[in-house]
Amino acid sequence: MATIGLIAGGGRFPILFAESARRAGHRVVAVAHRSETDPALEGAVDALTWVKLGQVGHILDALRAGGATQSVMLGAITKKRFFTDAMLDATGLRVLARVGIRSDDNLLRAMARFLEEEGVPITDPTPYLRDRLAPEGVLGRHQPTDEERADAAYGLELARGIGRLDLGQTVVVKERVALAVEALEGTDACIRRGGELARSGGFVVAKAVKPNQDRRFDLPAVGPDTVDTLREAGGRVLAVEAGATLVMDLERMVARADKARIVLMGIAG
The missing domain is CATH 3.40.50.20 (Rossmann fold)
Known part of the structure; x- marks a missing residue:
């Protein structure tokens, strides 16, 4: 012990x-x-x-x-x-x-x-915390469109790009346009800023581990509150890096996403 x-x-x-x-x-x-x-x-x-x-x-x-x-x-x-x-x-x-x-x-x-x-x-x-890491695949009832899958893949690529600069781990994307990137303000504020720019909603939030991430600290994390922020801002998809993103209270998170018609995805790095 x-x-x-x-x-x-x-x-x-x-x-x-x-x-x-x-x-x-x-x-x-x-x-x-x-x-x-x-x-x-x-x-x-x-x-x-x-x-x-x-x-x-x-x-x-x-x-x-x-x-x-x-x-x-x-x-x-x-x-x-x-x-x-x-x-x-x-x-x-x-x-x-x-x-x-x-x-x-x-x-x-x-x-x-x-x-x-x-x-x-x-x-x-x-x-x-291995049982708290995001699994690969669609995690709830709602499936992404082909366009949303493309935005999610692009968003993860951008998230890794800002990670190389040690700025943040999250980006907001719509139609392959980066609307917001995370810096000092944190994930929720990044999502809200992206929502202000995407007045019609329907955007994708992507969160990825920084390249060469030190696994001892600062792993990306999401939870039910992340889904609530995404719903309030008008987002449609939350895509995270599978096997590397910590997920808090997965069942509650999926239930909230299903109710809000939000897509949850774990994408392999």
């Missing part, structure tokens, strides 16, 4: 990971971010410490106090918060000073290098 440290952002994936790891016989000690992490995580772990964004020294202290010998990073952090209410401690400032270009991957890798040096290396969480 190992003690795994869980550095948790928002959403359900930290809770799902903790439940799976504990079922496998491991202890889970978590560090949760204020205003991001679901408080329900407390009931799914063996110990929980709350920190503010940027308090890297507090994170390390909590993992060590809990006896963690390895750690994982799961859950979203609202990117714009880095420019509004991050509270970097002295350790956080030292880690940040190592980063020249402050892209998502560079920041995460700097954090991973720091934790490895301190004896709590970041590991790949997907062995505990």
Whole structure:
């Protein structure tokens, strides 16, 4: 039995990971971010410490106090918060000073290098979440048209292109025209912006793993809320990279998509 440290952002994936790891016989000690992490995580772990964004020294202290010998990073952090209410401690400032270009991957890798040096290396969480990865094929009742399949394939190609630049993982496409690409604002805001430009609706949202993705962190993720955002914006198709995209609450997601007449697709990379 190992003690795994869980550095948790928002959403359900930290809770799902903790439940799976504990079922496998491991202890889970978590560090949760204020205003991001679901408080329900407390009931799914063996110990929980709350920190503010940027308090890297507090994170390390909590993992060590809990006896963690390895750690994982799961859950979203609202990117714009880095420019509004991050509270970097002295350790956080030292880690940040190592980063020249402050892209998502560079920041995460700097954090991973720091934790490895301190004896709590970041590991790949997907062995505990394999049943949460998107399967290949159409996932609900509704089938895409040939035009939508072509847009989905093109969208995934574009998503991988912006991934190479470490900008984001999501694009909005209609008739082979890119309407929106994800950057700092996140997936939902990207979808809404695409919907504003596609007044007649019927667009495709594609989400893919970045080329050379470090599987330890920042895997693409979707869930029922993604379908709700797509429906509100007037979208028609959500296409994700099969076997690599985390899917939260698949049954509920498919049920909502079926009700909204939205196509869900998993496409092999």
